[in-house]
Amino acid sequence: MAEAAATRNGARRNRVVILGGGFAGINAAIELAKLSVDITIVDRKNYHLFQPLLYQVALAVLSPADIAQPIRSLMRDHPNIDVLMDEAVGFDLPERRVILKTGVELEYDYLIIATGSTHSYFGRDDWAKLAPGLKTIEDATEIRRRVLLAFELAERQMMETGTHPPLNFVIVGGGPTGVELAGAISDIAKLYMSKDFRHIDPSMAQVLILEGSPNILSAYPPDLQRKAGEQLNKLGVTFRTNAHVSDVRPGYVMVGDERIEAVVTLWAAGVQASPLGKLLGVETDRRGCVFVDSHLNPPGYPEIFICGDLAHVEENGRQIPGVAQPAMQMGRYAAKRISRLIAVSFGSDGTGKDEPFHYFDKGDMATIGRKAAVANIQWPFKGHWSGFPAWVTWLVVHIFFLIGFRNRLAVFRQWAWTYLTFSDGARLITGSQELPGWNEPEERSPVLTAKPLDIASPKT
Amino acid sequence: MAEAAATRNGARRNRVVILGGGFAGINAAIELAKLSVDITIVDRKNYHLFQPLLYQVALAVLSPADIAQPIRSLMRDHPNIDVLMDEAVGFDLPERRVILKTGVELEYDYLIIATGSTHSYFGRDDWAKLAPGLKTIEDATEIRRRVLLAFELAERQMMETGTHPPLNFVIVGGGPTGVELAGAISDIAKLYMSKDFRHIDPSMAQVLILEGSPNILSAYPPDLQRKAGEQLNKLGVTFRTNAHVSDVRPGYVMVGDERIEAVVTLWAAGVQASPLGKLLGVETDRRGCVFVDSHLNPPGYPEIFICGDLAHVEENGRQIPGVAQPAMQMGRYAAKRISRLIAVSFGSDGTGKDEPFHYFDKGDMATIGRKAAVANIQWPFKGHWSGFPAWVTWLVVHIFFLIGFRNRLAVFRQWAWTYLTFSDGARLITGSQELPGWNEPEERSPVLTAKPLDIASPKT
Numbered sequence: 001m002a003e004a005a006a007t008r009n010g011a012r013r014n015r016v017v018i019l020g021g022g023f024a025g026i027n028a029a030i031e032l033a034k035l036s037v038d039i040t041i042v043d044r045k046n047y048h049l050f051q052p053l054l055y056q057v058a059l060a061v062l063s064p065a066d067i068a069q070p071i072r073s074l075m076r077d078h079p080n081i082d083v084l085m086d087e088a089v090g091f092d093l094p095e096r097r098v099i100l101k102t103g104v105e106l107e108y109d110y111l112i113i114a115t116g117s118t119h120s121y122f123g124r125d126d127w128a129k130l131a132p133g134l135k136t137i138e139d140a141t142e143i144r145r146r147v148l149l150a151f152e153l154a155e156r157q158m159m160e161t162g163t164h165p166p167l168n169f170v171i172v173g174g175g176p177t178g179v180e181l182a183g184a185i186s187d188i189a190k191l192y193m194s195k196d197f198r199h200i201d202p203s204m205a206q207v208l209i210l211e212g213s214p215n216i217l218s219a220y221p222p223d224l225q226r227k228a229g230e231q232l233n234k235l236g237v238t239f240r241t242n243a244h245v246s247d248v249r250p251g252y253v254m255v256g257d258e259r260i261e262a263v264v265t266l267w268a269a270g271v272q273a274s275p276l277g278k279l280l281g282v283e284t285d286r287r288g289c290v291f292v293d294s295h296l297n298p299p300g301y302p303e304i305f306i307c308g309d310l311a312h313v314e315e316n317g318r319q320i321p322g323v324a325q326p327a328m329q330m331g332r333y334a335a336k337r338i339s340r341l342i343a344v345s346f347g348s349d350g351t352g353k354d355e356p357f358h359y360f361d362k363g364d365m366a367t368i369g370r371k372a373a374v375a376n377i378q379w380p381f382k383g384h385w386s387g388f389p390a391w392v393t394w395l396v397v398h399i400f401f402l403i404g405f406r407n408r409l410a411v412f413r414q415w416a417w418t419y420l421t422f423s424d425g426a427r428l429i430t431g432s433q434e435l436p437g438w439n440e441p442e443e444r445s446p447v448l449t450a451k452p453l454d455i456a457s458p459k460t
Numbered sequence: 461m462a463e464a465a466a467t468r469n470g471a472r473r474n475r476v477v478i479l480g481g482g483f484a485g486i487n488a489a490i491e492l493a494k495l496s497v498d499i500t501i502v503d504r505k506n507y508h509l510f511q512p513l514l515y516q517v518a519l520a521v522l523s524p525a526d527i528a529q530p531i532r533s534l535m536r537d538h539p540n541i542d543v544l545m546d547e548a549v550g551f552d553l554p555e556r557r558v559i560l561k562t563g564v565e566l567e568y569d570y571l572i573i574a575t576g577s578t579h580s581y582f583g584r585d586d587w588a589k590l591a592p593g594l595k596t597i598e599d600a601t602e603i604r605r606r607v608l609l610a611f612e613l614a615e616r617q618m619m620e621t622g623t624h625p626p627l628n629f630v631i632v633g634g635g636p637t638g639v640e641l642a643g644a645i646s647d648i649a650k651l652y653m654s655k656d657f658r659h660i661d662p663s664m665a666q667v668l669i670l671e672g673s674p675n676i677l678s679a680y681p682p683d684l685q686r687k688a689g690e691q692l693n694k695l696g697v698t699f700r701t702n703a704h705v706s707d708v709r710p711g712y713v714m715v716g717d718e719r720i721e722a723v724v725t726l727w728a729a730g731v732q733a734s735p736l737g738k739l740l741g742v743e744t745d746r747r748g749c750v751f752v753d754s755h756l757n758p759p760g761y762p763e764i765f766i767c768g769d770l771a772h773v774e775e776n777g778r779q780i781p782g783v784a785q786p787a788m789q790m791g792r793y794a795a796k797r798i799s800r801l802i803a804v805s806f807g808s809d810g811t812g813k814d815e816p817f818h819y820f821d822k823g824d825m826a827t828i829g830r831k832a833a834v835a836n837i838q839w840p841f842k843g844h845w846s847g848f849p850a851w852v853t854w855l856v857v858h859i860f861f862l863i864g865f866r867n868r869l870a871v872f873r874q875w876a877w878t879y880l881t882f883s884d885g886a887r888l889i890t891g892s893q894e895l896p897g898w899n900e901p902e903e904r905s906p907v908l909t910a911k912p913l914d915i916a917s918p919k920t
């Protein structure tokens with residue numbers, strides 16, 4: 001089919017459309033930019049987001065601008081790359097066209113679909129407002145708002161009534177995101193906030209992870225799961241496994257018949273693939289990920305590549321996880337494969353290498369607070385690290401993979417500052433000042449005397 | 461009355477309530493913290509905002525966290541200061557109580573009202589959605605969103621139809637904010653964005669200031685007005701004086717019968733004082749500013765101080781402008797005056813100094829783009845500066861007055877980076893992707909061939 005396209009187009013340059021400016025899309029584009037092809041990247045957002053650090057935006061350590069870069073700026077030096085802020089909503093596969101939300105159709109010779117995934121509330125989309133997940137910058141600022149606001153409202157209520165609801169933060173899901181959010185909330189409460197409040201003791205905040213499966217960090221080996229559990233407990237974070245959330249309500253969640261109070265509930269449980277996979281009319285798994293062949297093509301479409309979270313790729317009988325490393329590798333693989341197909345279509349003998357995609361697994365890491373992490377290292381040596389060495393490794397790797405020198409510098413500076421001074425980034429509450437499920441006191445003293453805590457009495 | 465309060469309270473510590481955590485409120489609090497009084501700062505937001513640099517957040521040079529600091533963090537070292545995230549909605553003046561939005565009442569012995577001002581649309585509040593003003597962080601991110609989105613939509617439309625609406629940015633109001641916004645938009649279009657787009661030429665963007673009075677920067681001396689006009693023109697910014705906007709509509713504004721196309725309209729025209737002034741039942745000017753006596757008290761209330769934008773104070777027959785310097789000075793004055801009143805109430809002879817408030821005017825400055833400014837300097841010498849020297853002065857003064865070492869460092873670094881690399885902060889578009897008044901093309905080519913501009917053809 002690639003040959004046919006080239007013939008049909010005569011000497012015309014091949015057109016590659018990339019849907020999604022995440023790790024897969026950006027890496028594919030940079031690789032493809034070297035070729036004599038015209039590339040269009042389509043994304044709903046105007047920026048590429050370094051998602052592994054998004055939880056630090058949610059907890060006010062970093063600013064959105066530290067971990068995001070406009071796709072346009074990233075592609076500035078590649079004149080054969082177009083960036084279009086739009087959204088794919090359908091395909092005309094026989095005509096090789098992508099249909100965009102604005103109604104425009106985009107022709108392609110090769111198509112890379114890398115539109116990723118979003119949270120899944122397992123059919124309970126009404127939970128979304130009560131328990132935000134963490135995928136976008138908007139999500140991160142919403143989580144920040146809720147967490148910080150909970151402390152503010154507790155302080156106010158304490159001043160008014162002398163009591164406040166317990167500061168219970170509940171995180172549904174014990175994967176890397178859940179664990180990282182939990183550690184960060186615990187840090188913010190215990191390390192950074194305790195001097196800022198006069199009436200409440202922020203370090204009394206409780207963080208609870210509810211994990212449905214038998215283990216937290218279920219993709220990690222058992223010894224690292226155990227280490228992670230120990231490190232979480234050291235931070236004061238508790239977790240329950242085999243805990244299936246049956247309902248999420250304003251102010252609490254239900255696990256079976258048990259009601260668990262939650263001043264803020266966060267969602268780090270389910271993921272579902274972008275709906276574009278299903279629109280291809282090929283087989284998908286239960287999350288909507290597309291089953292692809294060894295060249296990342298959906299069956300019957302050698303000109304279409306599915307990359308990143310949207311692809312269902314198995315290696316050694318295990319599905320490759322939806323994280324940054326495989327997405328980058330898939331993007332680069334697709335670009336190289338397209339390069340080869342074009343060469344063949346222009347008369348190359350095609351006897352060169354035609355390798356299937358192989359995931360080069362360097363390992364996985366998750367941080368637990370500001371001093372610990374677990375790392376399941378696969379390369380350059382195999383090893384299970386935890387604690388401080390794993391955390392330092394995490395730090396170095398994440399700064400290294402940030403796209404753009406400016407971001408690397410900004411994040412490095414901010415981390416150094418935070419670590420040395422115990423003061424995090426500015427904890428700004430923007431947007432609404434309501435918190436779902438926050439119960440204003442029924443009775444309160446009508447007049448507030450505005451007397452701070454007796455400063456002689458120690459709080460801790 | 462101050463004596464009466466002290467007597468009534470016996471040996472109890474005096475309670476000072478400060479409404480508003482802006483320049484006046486923060487400076488009053490820091491000064492009052494030295495005294496043996498209990499202080500409560502009430503603000504709707506949890507942060508103090510360095511408003512003079514807000515336009516740089518709006519134009520993606522700085523991040524919100526660079527110019528804002530949680531009030532709590534600023535007051536961390538003052539155990540006698542309480543911070544309450546709430547909003548005053550009324551007063552019980554005879555009982556000396558402030559009524560908060562939550563229904564709680566806050567007792568005071570002394571009250572500082574420094575709730576500032578907001579935009580005024582001269583009774584046309586329906587214009588607010590079409591022409592956002594610049595007072596809050598939310599305003600700044602909304603302006604950023606609109607300005608950046610206009611370029612994205614133009615690029616998309618250009619790809620689809622080969623044409624796009626002219627990129628006309630209209631700013632209503634030619635005071636310092638209008639001039640600073642205009643210069644910054646022109647910079648962003650001409651310096652930073654031109655390499656990022658393939659189909660449109662961002663440097664063709666037009667920025668127009670519509671000023672109702674006979675002069676831009678009407679508070680400045682005529683020679684600086686003229687210089688500012690020249691510097692604006694050099695940046696390609698045009699302005700019209702005596703131009704009264706009669707209507708703001710999606711996609712255009714009306715000046716009399718003339719329709720002026722505007723892909724984005726921004727509001728930098730009217731200001732109105734916080735509604736709290738009127739709730740005091742004393743005389744206010746047409747903007748709602750409270751006429752105060754020489755001690756910043758509204759007539760009849762020596763225990764209440766009005767500071768900052770909300771106060772109508774005249775010196776040499778001219779109203780003191782609603783900017784940062786006088787607000788800081790008023791805040792500090794009120795604190796010192798309260799200190800003196802307390803001393804008197806506790807038996808001091810009161811023969812000490814009892815000076816009226818005097819505004820120590822160091823001058824005014826406004827930047828015009830990234831290399832020029834006008835400065836009407838009053839201290840330490842008198843002078844009218846313009847161009848680059850004024851801009852450097854502006855830079856130094858603004859870094860110096862940023863509250864918090866962290867912010868000073870962050871802003872300095874970001875400015876140095878921007879200036880040296882010609883790359884501004886991350887231009888992220890968050891929130892909705894709709895632009896009021898943007899007309900999607902009626903006819904478009906149904907299929908987009910996604911071919912970038914011929915890279916051999918020079919754009920400029």
